[in-house]
Amino acid sequence: MAQNKIDTELYLWEVFVQDKFGEPFTHCGSVHASDSEMALQNARDAYSRRNEAKTIWIVKSSEIISTTPSDEGPFFEPSNDKIYRHPQFYTIPKSVKDKLF
Amino acid sequence: MINEELELQKFEQKIANGEKIEPKDWMPEKYRKQLIRMIAQHAHSEIVGMLPEGNWITRAPSLRRKMVLLAKVQDEGGHGLYLYSAAETLGADRKDLIEALLNGKMKYSNIFNYPTLSWADIGIIGWLVDGAAIVNQTMLAKCSYGPYSRAMIRICKEENFHKRQGYENVSVLAQGNAKQKQMVQDALNRWWWQTLMMFGPHDENSTNTVDLMRWKIKLETNDSLRQRFINLTIPQAYAIGLTIPDNDLKYNEKTQNWEIGKINFDELYNVINGNGPCNRIRIAERKKSYEEGNWVRIAAENYALKNKNNYGTK
Numbered sequence: 001m002a003q004n005k006i007d008t009e010l011y012l013w014e015v016f017v018q019d020k021f022g023e024p025f026t027h028c029g030s031v032h033a034s035d036s037e038m039a040l041q042n043a044r045d046a047y048s049r050r051n052e053a054k055t056i057w058i059v060k061s062s063e064i065i066s067t068t069p070s071d072e073g074p075f076f077e078p079s080n081d082k083i084y085r086h087p088q089f090y091t092i093p094k095s096v097k098d099k100l101f
Numbered sequence: 102m103i104n105e106e107l108e109l110q111k112f113e114q115k116i117a118n119g120e121k122i123e124p125k126d127w128m129p130e131k132y133r134k135q136l137i138r139m140i141a142q143h144a145h146s147e148i149v150g151m152l153p154e155g156n157w158i159t160r161a162p163s164l165r166r167k168m169v170l171l172a173k174v175q176d177e178g179g180h181g182l183y184l185y186s187a188a189e190t191l192g193a194d195r196k197d198l199i200e201a202l203l204n205g206k207m208k209y210s211n212i213f214n215y216p217t218l219s220w221a222d223i224g225i226i227g228w229l230v231d232g233a234a235i236v237n238q239t240m241l242a243k244c245s246y247g248p249y250s251r252a253m254i255r256i257c258k259e260e261n262f263h264k265r266q267g268y269e270n271v272s273v274l275a276q277g278n279a280k281q282k283q284m285v286q287d288a289l290n291r292w293w294w295q296t297l298m299m300f301g302p303h304d305e306n307s308t309n310t311v312d313l314m315r316w317k318i319k320l321e322t323n324d325s326l327r328q329r330f331i332n333l334t335i336p337q338a339y340a341i342g343l344t345i346p347d348n349d350l351k352y353n354e355k356t357q358n359w360e361i362g363k364i365n366f367d368e369l370y371n372v373i374n375g376n377g378p379c380n381r382i383r384i385a386e387r388k389k390s391y392e393e394g395n396w397v398r399i400a401a402e403n404y405a406l407k408n409k410n411n412y413g414t415k
Contacts, residue, residue: 008398009196012189029252030186032195034398035405046182049175050259068125 012061013039015046017053025057116317121247124190132316135309136246137191138207139318141198144184146210149202149383151177153217154226162220169266170223176259183252190248203388211369212299214377221274221281221288227267229289229296229334235260236330237300245317268337275341282342289338290346297361298369300327306366328358335359 010032016025028047033039039058047053067075083089092101108127115122122128151174158174161167185195201207212230217223235257242253274285301307301323313319338345349362372380 008395008402009194010398010402029183030189031182034401035408038401038405045175046179049172049179066125 010034011039013043013058014061014064015039015043016057016059017043017047018055018057019052021054025055030061031058113316116245121250122245123247129316131312132318133191135312135316135318136249137188137193137198139313140184140188140191140249141193141201142208142210144181144188144198145202145207146213147177147181147184149209149213149387150230151181152383152386153213153215153379154223156217157220157223160220161223166270173227173263173266176263180256180259183255187246187248187252199391203384203391205375205384208373209383210299211373211377212295213383214372214379215291215295216379218291219284219288221271221285222292224267224270224274224285225288225292227263227265228271228337229267229292230299231260231263231267232334233296233299233330235264236326236333240320240326243317243320249318271343272341275343286343289343293346294364297327297331297364298366300324300330302366302369303364331359331361332357 011034012030013033013036014030015028017028018025031039031042031046033042036058040056043056043058044053048056079085109129112122112126112128112132115126122132154170154174154177158167158170161170185198188198189195198207202209217226238253238257238260242250242257244250244253271285271289274281304310304322304324307323310319310322314322335345335350347362349360351360352358353360371377375381
């Protein structure tokens with residue numbers, strides 16, 4: 001991030017908005033800003049000019065840790081062979097199923 | 102090498118399946134380059150496009166029109182921001198892109214090299230220029246690159262306000278007194294052909310289209326988008342008593358298309374190459390605002406360092 005100090009492009013922040021209270025936050029884009037206060041204000045001006053957000057989260061892009069698409073196979077593999085984690089795996093006596101399930 | 106061919110196959114399969122390509126996915130260098138060029142050019146168009154309209158904010162004829170124009174120009178700045186963000190997901194640096202705009206290495210939409218001579222131009226720009234942009238951007242919203250497609254969906258929603266306020270403005274003038282009618286017809290005469298050229302050269306002369314369509318960066322050709330825009334717009338013009346400045350214009354019952362006269366593309370190339378009425382002033386204004394804003398950016402950085410209120414400081 002040191003090079004930012006010279007080129008005045010400021011830090012890059014990722015923006016997450018919650019469009020209704022109680023709903024999950026969704027990533028909607030990024031903004032450049034020198035500090036968290038400016039990042040929140042820029043995020044509001046860029047991503048909520050028409051009341052699209054009830055709450056905004058911002059996080060420095062450099063702080064985000066992510067899997068990569070090439071991890072897709074090996075990283076998520078362990079869940080593929082555990083079909084017993086799904087309700088459909090289990091058989092329920094037919095007489096009970098229609099009435100009680 | 103074999104690995105690369107395999108990746109390319111997977112990449113093209115994904116596109117064929119209608120899946121989106123995301124920033125960290127493998128992609129051919131040419132796809133990345135074409136996208137950066139296109140998205141950056143689009144971003145530049147948004148921020149240069151603020152200038153001809155900003156020109157009329159202080160002279161808007163009523164407070165209502167002034168509020169609307171301010172909101173529209175602010176939206177254009179926002180659109181530029183979403184688009185620069187989308188370009189950055191491909192590894193481009195916003196500062197480099199802006200420098201390329203300022204030193205003439207990258208282009209913006211040629212339409213903004215024309216001046217806004219009267220108040221009616223502001224209505225005509227909203228109706229025609231934003232209307233043409235919507236036709237183009239509705240296609241781009243379905244493009245194969247995720248971040249570009251998502252930015253387009255957002256932008257299209259906002260452009261609808263731009264087009265409607267423009268058409269309202271134009272229709273009020275078209276139903277006004279003789280002088281107002283003449284002013285709005287004159288504006289239409291000056292902007293009509295320029296707007297049609299926004300869709301780019303005819304298909305047979307469009308060098309980029311084949312590549313762009315192969316990877317679904319574009320889904321339709323220039324001529325097909327242009328025709329859609331023409332068919333949408335001509336009835337809107339007639340509905341408020343305006344005349345399209347084209348003596349060869351006729352409706353083809355069979356194809357249900359409006360057929361236009363010959364587009365003078367020599368003018369397009371001449372203006373793209375720097376000889377339009379406003380090429381120099383647009384870039385000079387952008388440079389001025391970028392340079393004059395530099396102390397603000399430096400001050401903001403120093404303030405953040407001094408206050409240590411930027412969470413995440415090491």
